[in-house]
Amino acid sequence: MDNEKRWKQFVAIWKEPTPEVGQTPKQVVWRKNKATLYYYPAVTKKYKTPLFLVYSLINQAFILDLGPDSSMIEAFTKEGYDVYLLDFGIPGYEDKDTTLDDYIEKYIQKAVQRSLRHAEAEDITVIGYCLGGTLAAIYAAIATEPIKNLILFAAPLDFSEDHFDSNLMDALKKGELNVDAVIDSYGVIPGGGMEFILRMATSPLFYSPYLALYERADDPEYVLRWRRFRSWVNGHVPFAGATLKQCLHLIVQDNQLINNQLVISGKKVNLSKIKSNLLVVSTEGDQLIPETLIKPVMNKVSSNDKTYKRIKGGHAAIALKGELPAFLSNWLKDHS
Numbered sequence: 001m002d003n004e005k006r007w008k009q010f011v012a013i014w015k016e017p018t019p020e021v022g023q024t025p026k027q028v029v030w031r032k033n034k035a036t037l038y039y040y041p042a043v044t045k046k047y048k049t050p051l052f053l054v055y056s057l058i059n060q061a062f063i064l065d066l067g068p069d070s071s072m073i074e075a076f077t078k079e080g081y082d083v084y085l086l087d088f089g090i091p092g093y094e095d096k097d098t099t100l101d102d103y104i105e106k107y108i109q110k111a112v113q114r115s116l117r118h119a120e121a122e123d124i125t126v127i128g129y130c131l132g133g134t135l136a137a138i139y140a141a142i143a144t145e146p147i148k149n150l151i152l153f154a155a156p157l158d159f160s161e162d163h164f165d166s167n168l169m170d171a172l173k174k175g176e177l178n179v180d181a182v183i184d185s186y187g188v189i190p191g192g193g194m195e196f197i198l199r200m201a202t203s204p205l206f207y208s209p210y211l212a213l214y215e216r217a218d219d220p221e222y223v224l225r226w227r228r229f230r231s232w233v234n235g236h237v238p239f240a241g242a243t244l245k246q247c248l249h250l251i252v253q254d255n256q257l258i259n260n261q262l263v264i265s266g267k268k269v270n271l272s273k274i275k276s277n278l279l280v281v282s283t284e285g286d287q288l289i290p291e292t293l294i295k296p297v298m299n300k301v302s303s304n305d306k307t308y309k310r311i312k313g314g315h316a317a318i319a320l321k322g323e324l325p326a327f328l329s330n331w332l333k334d335h336s
Contacts, residue, residue, distance in 0.1 A: 024065050024074045026085075030114045034089030037111045039082070039118060040065075040073050046080025047336040049148055050119040052112055053085045054132040054139075057103070060237060061087045064129070075324045081336070084115040090237045096187035098240040100138075100247065101265045108139045116145060123148035125336065126276075130154050130289065131247075137297065138257065140276060141269045149335050150276040150303075151328075154289040158258040158296040159251065179248065183241045190238050258296060271300040277335045278306040279328075285312065307331065 030037040053073070055061035064085065065073040076083045086108060091098065116124055123146040128136025133155025140150050183189060256262040262269040278301055282291045291310065298308050309327055324332075 023068060024071055024077065029084065029118050030111060032107060032110065034091060034095065035107050035111075036087045036089060037114055038085045038087060039115075040077050040085065042077050042080050042082050044080055045082060047082075047332075048121060049123055049125055049336045050082040050084060050115060050121050051076055051125045051127055052115050053083065054108060054126065054128045054136045055085070055087070056129060056131040057088055057135075057239060057243065058131055058237065060090075061085060072324075079324060079329060079332075081332070082119055084111070084119075086111045091188055091240050092238070093187050096241045099242045100250075103135060103243060104139050104142070104264050108135060109143065109145070112139075112143070112145050112147075122146060125149040125151065125332070127151040128153065128155055131156065133157075133294075134251070134257070137271065137274070138262065138264060138269050141271050141273045142264060142267045147276045149279070149332075150274060151279045151281070152294065152297070153281045154283060154294065155280075155297075156251075156289050156293045158293055159253075159255045160258065160296075161292055180245060183245055187241050188238045189241060189244055258300065260300070271297065272302045274301040275303055278303040279309065279331050280307070281309045281311060281328075283311055305335075 024040055026038045026040045028036055029039045053061075053064060055064060065071045068074065073083055073085065088103070088107065112124060112126070115121075126136050126140060126147050126149070128134070128151070130153070133152040134157060136150065137152060137155060137157060140147055250256045250262055254261070257269065258271070260268070260270045260272070278298075280294060280298060282289070282294050295308060298306060311325065311327070323329075
């Protein structure tokens with residue numbers, strides 16, 4: 001294709017309506033405030049242990065169900081698993097005082113209980129992605145529910161080292177930057193503010209995805225997937241101020257989680273209390289969550305059955321496949 005024709009197709013892409021996302025059949029099981037617990041029934045149920053997915057507080061959860069043949073949730077249901085997804089929704093100013101404690105006990109724990117009851121299951125597999133993996137690990141350490149398996153994808157857990165080439169993060173770690181006044185003035189940090197913080201922390205290259213789109217502007221399937229993905233990348237959601245302060249001070253600055261010093265609703269979060277079968281996954285091309293942020297958890301848990309897997313791809317790569325990677329499919333089969 002000549003450059004002129006490619007350019008015309010590239011320009012035409014931006015005039016098209018935003019493509020639909022989240023098309024895998026689902027039912028609403030439970031709601032609390034802005035959060036929704038969705039149930040995705042297995043196409044043909046093969047396993048008694050359902051999957052409970054926890055996504056981040058920063059982006060929208062539809063990255064796990066981006067579209068037909070590029071949906072991790074769809075892939076799970078095709079392999080025979082009942083799936084539950086806790087979508088935290090989009091906080092408003094009225095949610096500014098929602099704490100990390102609230103997200104763990106009032107949302108995740110309650111949603112797991114609802115999922116177990118709805119599935120009539122004896123145990124459950126908890127899967128956490130990115131910051132959702134951090135929340136899942138905290139919950140698993142204090143849970144009284146029967147968690148058979150815990151899977152953590154690219155979860156930031158250990159901030160003992162300088163992981164980011166960023167003056168912002170360096171100043172925060174050293175206590176030279178106090179963001180409390182800014183957070184308090186907003187109450188809830190807008191989605192654009194969260195995007196700015198992430199860009200400052202990671203300094204990624206922003207133009208390469210657009211160059212890739214230009215090169216493949218004549219491939220409708222690629223363009224559709226690209227546009228769905230970019231709608232997720234650009235769709236940061238507001239962040240409750242009370243929770244953000246806890247994350248920045250307790251987890252990032254003081255590194256309390258990995259050192260078993262974090263307290264949630266009066267309960268000490270001791271990672272050695274995690275005895276579930278454990279699978280921890282990091283990706284080689286992840287600019288957001290380096291391997292050193294997640295791998296140390298392997299030495300903190302008490303799980304007899306624990307596996308660490310390093311795979312190719314970027315931060316969200318595993319969520320975009322239309323089928324489960326072999327290692328994940330086999331691990332789940334063996335543990336479900």
